[in-house]
Amino acid sequence: MIRVSRVMVIDGGVHALATPNTDADPACRLADPRDTRLAPGATGPARHGQLERGSEDTLISARSVDLLIIGAGPYGLAMAACAADLSIDHKIVGEPMGFWHRHMPAGMLLRSTCDWHLDPVAVDTIVEYTAGQERKPKEVEPLSRSFYLGYAAWFQRRKCIQPTAELVTRLDATPDRRFHAVLSSGDEITARRVVVAVGFGAFPHVPASLAAILPEGRYGHTRDEVEFERFAGKRVLTIGGRQS
Incomplete structure (x- = not known):
């Protein structure tokens, strides 16, 4: 829950000064636009929506942002970090790493190595994460799903990324060349620009020609195959050779 303390108008937009969500990292704050101190990675005066540590209040945009990021998986989190580093007023919407938590097998190993980190400025990398655990990259490769989820959560805290854990149910272009999201x-939310980083979780596709020749209940999409015990002792054909 967010407790609004007062409402103010900044640059033509309505914003609310509020106390932060108690579930968020207590070190994370959004900058007050009247504060001219530099936020991490910033190159000029702090702007509304810019991330900063140590402010007394959290400034949240009630209606309009420069950039809306839809999706809070690896790409969405990386884009949010990049936007903050460039002092772009932004909002990220989505459940953090939701697809990874619900649709990937617990014992899965990634094809990616430690150089596939999320930080666009290469500071909060997987190597840095392992160093904090007094481990070396070769000790954690191949990366496990649980390890990568731990890194993503650490990265989110380090970058003070606080997604709104909801779905965007509608997105329209407006006559004034903006976007309107519900x-x-x-x-x-209205935004000047939108980044869609939703992944393929909402778009499973089984070709109709293939489904037509397979018995009902005898095939599925990898999005939904998380537990594999039911396949024990059976022959399984996997079609496709990428990450899934």
Whole structure:
């Protein structure tokens, strides 16, 4: 829950000064636009929506941002970090690493190595994460799903990324060349630019020609295959050779 202390108008937009979500990293704050101190990675005066550590209040945009990021998986988190580093007023919407938590096998090993980190400025890398655990990259490769989820959560805390854990149910272009998004809660956001980083979780595709020749209940998409005990002792054909 967010407790609003007062509402103010900044640059033509309505914003609310509020106390932060108690589930968030207590070191994370969004900068007050009246504060001219530099936020991490910033190159000029702090702007509304810019991340900063140590402010007394959290400034949240009630309606409009420069950049809306839809999706809070690896790409969405990386884009949010990049936007913050460039002092872009942004909002990220989505459940952090939701697809990874619900649709990937617990014992899965990644094809990626430690150089596939999320930080666009190469500071909060997987190597840095392992160093904090007094481990070396070769000791954690191949990367496990649980390890990567731990890194993503650490990265999110380090970058003070606080996604709104909702779905965008509608996105429209407006006559004034902006975008209007409606969230699952009914809240609305307008943005000058939108990055869609939703992954393929919502778009499973089994070719109709293939489904037509397979018995019902005898095939599925990798998005939904998380537990493999039911395949024990059976022959399974995997079609496709990428990450899935």
